[in-house]
Amino acid sequence: MKKIILAIAFVSAVFNAATAQKIKGSDTVLPLAQKEAEVYMKKNKAARITVTGGGSGVGISSLIDNTTDVAMSSRKMKLSEKMKVNDGGVSSAEVVIAYDALAVIVNPANKVSQLTREQLEGIYTGKIKNWNQVGGENTPIVVYGRESSSGTFDFFKEHVLNNKNYAASVMSMPATGAIVQSVSQTKGAIGYVGLAYVENNVKALSVSFNKGKNFVAPSIATAKNKTYPIVRPLYFYYLTSASKMVKPFVDFILSSEGQTIVAKEGFVSLN
16 A cells, blocks of 8 residues: 555656746746746646746746746847757747837836937936936936846847947846836836836836827837837747647647736737
8 A cells, every 4th residue: 555655656746747847037027927827727736837037038048058948038039049049959939928018117206207219218328317308307317227137128228229238327127126116216217117017106108219209108008009119029938849848838828818817917918
């Protein structure tokens, strides 16, 4: 009897190990992946999914090092990263799981409610240093951004700064939540975060990408109708050799139920 129990325990342990998944990377995708995993595990009792952040670059590096099964990313994988992942004949899969409107936030006490792309570029490259240069009060601008391992750091630099370098004075924060907290506590602060992170303690600005002709506020609706100009896809990357283990969860996220969770969590669904 004891041998039978031990055998059952061994088979159970092997089964659980086979169904355990590690998902790591983008701080933007983190709350969405955590919620999706929570719902998925309730429906699939044998599944074990661990979700951690650290940034898109960290997630992709972990995929390269084979220390995670899925890399979450808020930017496309770079060619150099793909070459490392594919080294030795291993191929990777890219799946867009949702979209995100990247919001520019300020302290609620700030009277400025809109900025052009050119003004944002000026602020983040250090040419614009005071709010009175963009229609606000005589208050120094305190600029917050993400650290360089973040996909949001790369996306903002490419699409908002036109690939110009961030000023040395921009304070790099380790997580999106840290930007929200810092902006909420600093009157002259500005930062950028995924729409799902925007709370009542910060104010999201309307932005213009046509030199001030039209200003649009970030929302699910304006992201879906493509009037808001700062929208990006959110990715899962995994090795095709791990498809059998990973794909059931990926398929759940892409399902109607999974995409309903996407919308509820403040992201933009695929449908």
